[in-house]
C-alpha cells in the first residue's frame with residue numbers, strides 16, 4: 001500500500017477503526033436509512049461488479065452483494081476489514097471479498113461497473129487523484145454512487161452535542177473545512193468540481209435528510225454520540241479534559257436531547273451523489 005494518506009491510515013488503523021469495530025451494530029442501525037437511500041440511488045443490477053470504497057466493517061458491501069454478481073470492499077483499515085471479512089463468512093456469501101487498498105494511489109479492481117460508498121470518500125489527501133484513480137478502473141458504462149455528509153451545522157447529531165461541548169471546552173483552532181474528514185464534502189459545488197476534474201460526467205448531487213436512531217435512552221444516546229461520532233477526537237483524544245468536565249458534558253447532552261418515545265432520533269443531512277465514468 002502507498003505511503004500517501006498517512007494520517008488517515010494511522011487513524012483508521014488506530015482509534016478511528018477501533019471505535020467503528022466496537023460500535024458496528026449501533027452505527028449500522030443509526031445509518032440504516034442512508035444504506036437504503038444509497039442502494040436505491042445506485043440501482044444495483046444482478047450483473048454488477050461492485051467496488052465499495054472505504055467499505056469499513058462491510059455493511060454496504062454485504063448488502064449490495066445480495067443483488068450484484070460480485071462485490072469487493074476496499075479500505076485502508078485492517079481491523080475494520082477483519083470484521084467485514086468475518087461478517088461475510090458468517091453470512092456464507094461467496095461473491096464478496098475485502099482487500100486493504102488506499103483508494104487514492106493503489107491499483108483497484110478493473111472493469112468495475114458500480115463504484116459506491118457510504119461515507120468512505122471524504123478522507124483523501126488529494127480527492128481529484130482518488131476519483132481519477134477510481135474512474136480509471138471503471139467499465140465503459142461504469143457508474144458512481146456515494147453518500148457524504150452535509151455540513152456539521154445541518155447535522156443535528158453533530159451540532160447538538162457540539163453546542164454542549166463548546167460551553168465547557170475552549171477550542172481556539174476552528175477545523176479547516178476542506179481538510180480530509182467527515183465533512184470535507186459538505187459543499188456540493190466542491191464535490192462537483194472534484195468529480196469534473198477527475199473526468200466524471202452526468203454528475204447529480206441530491207440532498208436527503210433522515211432520522212438517525214441513537215439508542216433507547218438519553219444516557220445511551222449521549223454516550224454513543226461522544227464515543228462514535230466526530231466528537232470523539234475532541235472528547236476522548238484530548239488528555240487535558242478532566243473526568244469531571246466529561247461527566248458534565250455527558251449530562252448536558254442528555255438534557256439537550258429532544259424528548260421522545262421509542263428511542264432518541266436526531267436529524268442527519270447528506271448528499272447522494274451519482275455520476276458516470278464516460
Ligand SMILES: C[S@@+](CC[C@H](N)C(=O)[O-])C[C@H]1O[C@@H](n2cnc3c(N)ncnc32)[C@H](O)[C@@H]1O
Nearest residue numbers: 012054055056075076077102103118119120123
Ligand atoms: C466513516 S468510515 C465509513 C465506513 C463504511 N463505508 C461504513 O459506512 O460503515 C470511512 C472509511 O473510509 C476508509 N478510508 C479512509 N481513507 C481511505 C483511503 N484512502 N482508501 C481506502 N479507504 C479509506 C476508512 O478506513 C473508513 O473505513
